[in-house]
Each structure stands twice: as C-alpha cells, then as structure tokens.
Amino acid sequence: MLIASEDELKRIAKFCVALYRTEKIIQSAHIASNLLELIVDLWLEKQNVPDSKEDSLYDKINKLNYSGLIYSQSDLDELRLIRNKIVHGYKYSSDNIYYILNLVYFIWDGLDNESYLKCDTEIKQLDLKTAYIWIRDFEVIDTNYFEETNRTGIHSGSIKLNDFNNLYKMAEKFTELANYISTKKELTKHSLSVDNISAINSTSAYVWLAITSGNHGGRTKIEFASVSILATPDNLRIYIDFGGKAFDDRRKYLEFIKATNTTMLNIEDKEDLYIFDIEWYSYIENKVDFNILDDKVKKNNKISSAKKLFEDNGDRIPLASNRLLIGYILQKQDLxxxxILKKLTNIISVYHHFQTFEYERAESLKINRKVNSSGEDIVTKQQLNSLIDKYT
Incomplete structure (x- = not known):
C-alpha cells in the first residue's frame, strides 16, 4: 500500500541521488533502501495487484508481473538482498560501494527516468549545482498553507516590521496575503492565479509567492515568467520574476525590454521602482533607476551582457540568476x-504588456515564417524592427 504519491516519491528519489552525488553515501543508501519497497508497491498498484499488510518485500516481488518491466525478478531479488544488508548495518568500502550505487541507480531510473536519461545514466554526470538544488528543495518545511489552510479569508491586513525578522512568521503573513489577493479583480481579469508559497527552513534566505497565468497548462512558476512577491529579512519585492527553468521566457523578456520604454508601460507610481539583477535566487545586484528603459545605449549594453550569461548557462542547468527585472523594492517596514496590492497592480500591468508582446511577436512570425536547418523559427531583422517600432 502506497503511503506517498508518485510525485512525492520522485522528490525523495532526487534527494537520494543528490546525497550520493555529494558523497553522503550512508544517508543515500538508507533512503534508497526504503524507496525500493515503495517502488514495488507503486508497480503493484499500477498493475492492480491486491496487496496485503502481511506481504514481505519478497512476497511483493514475487507478485509482480514482469512482462512490461525492464527489470527481471532476479534483478529485484538482488536489490532486495542489498537493501537487507544496508538495513542491518552493511559496511561499505571502495570494494562493495558498487552495490549501493546499483540500488541508487534503480531508484533514480524507477522514479525519475527523465533526469536519469539526461545524465546518460551516470551519477557523475549530474551537475553538482543541480544536486544541491535537489537537496535544498527536499530539506524544507512545507508552507503550502494557501492550498491546505486559512480558507476563511480572515487576515491581519498587513505585514509588520518584526515579521521581516522571522521568515516563518513572514510565510504565515504570505498565506494571508495570498488569500487576500487571490479573488481581486486585478488578478481575475487577467486570468492569473496564486501559486504555492515557497517552502522554507532555518537556512532559507527568502519567502516567495508567485502569481502565474492560467495559460500554461498546469506547468509551474519554475518554467515561466511570473508576477512575484518575495520577502527577505531586509526588504519586500513586487516584481517580474523567472523560475530556474524559464529559459525561453528569459530570452523573450530581453526582447521585450529592448522594445519597451517608460511611456509604453505608463506606470505613475515610480516610488521604489527599479530595474535590477538577481544572483543566487534573491541577492540584488546592479539596482538602477526605472528610467534606464529610456536610455537605449545603457539598456542595450545590459541586454547584451544578460544574453551572454544565459547563453553560457545553456538550457540544461536551472538558472539562479536573473537580469533586468522590473519591480518595487520596499525596505523593511509596516506594509x-x-x-502591496496597489503596487502589485502595476507589475501585473507590466506582465500583461510582456505577454501581449510575446503573443504578437509569435503571430508576426507566422505571417512570414522562416526556419533554420533544425526547424527553429528565425526572426528576421525586418520582423523584429517592426515589433520594436510598434512598441516604441
């Protein structure tokens, strides 16, 4: 009987793999030992095989139908024996670590085959940065209050100065804020919805609340642009943000920034409004005045630098950096x-401009579509200039 969803098992499996990659072999081995039986349970459930609380792992392996599996019964029996040794105090060395690795590979392949294949089925091909991200994403306290609790709509109505000193408290305030803004017309008229609040632990640097478009078919804030509210112990930001895997949206956003100016965005409330860069998810660098959007030379220099950063990273490793973000940076204070909603409305407007630009740019390409040898769209200079002229 499964005690966790398949998504939860995948998250645990990635944690297990990341621990092994960062040389925490014993921890990884014990997690893999527990996951082995859970994978067998998952397969039995998918095969509609009745389970029994009295069944041992040996019994469950015998019940499996192997016709649709790439593993044989003898494969699983061998892994079961490795699992038993680990559970009963298996001592690993350079001579027998191979057996633990085999178990970890099975867990990885069984629960997250996509990332397993991307790394060419070799754990050493897993980028260390990605491994640490997987560990960080697991070692957290779940703060998904918006989905699970506080549905009454009751809220304190504000964030207090002292809330900045305790991110657990800030996360509670964010759940109240999420409920407050979720039904406001500023969101509903643009088909926007509040995503989960980021999970935190004692080493967290921020609390993040993302607002995303409903047009992404359930894909997450990690893969697309969002309107975001983020708090650190120093400040609160209301801004356009991009998740680690929002590779395409980052590139489109740079074209949008190149084409836009302050007149087009028409934001009256410019107090605390900046263009800024982010390193390692939340650290602000190069904060400049919003009016840089009207300085084509400075703006284009920053765009060129951002393009190089994104190109050097590629589309495989999640990005921890962002460039030329538009948003408010409010120093810690009672808010x-x-x-917050008033300033959020202005950033939603920027987000809407960006989405409109992206859509019309795509439509323009359809009119006179050209592709390269790989079948990818080529934006001609004439097409791009016509878009820039339209928005400037």
Missing part, C-alpha cells in the same frame, strides 16, 4: 495589504 498594508492594500499598499
């Missing part, structure tokens, strides 16, 4: 939800 009413009404004030």
């Amino acid at each position: 009413s939800f009404k004030k």
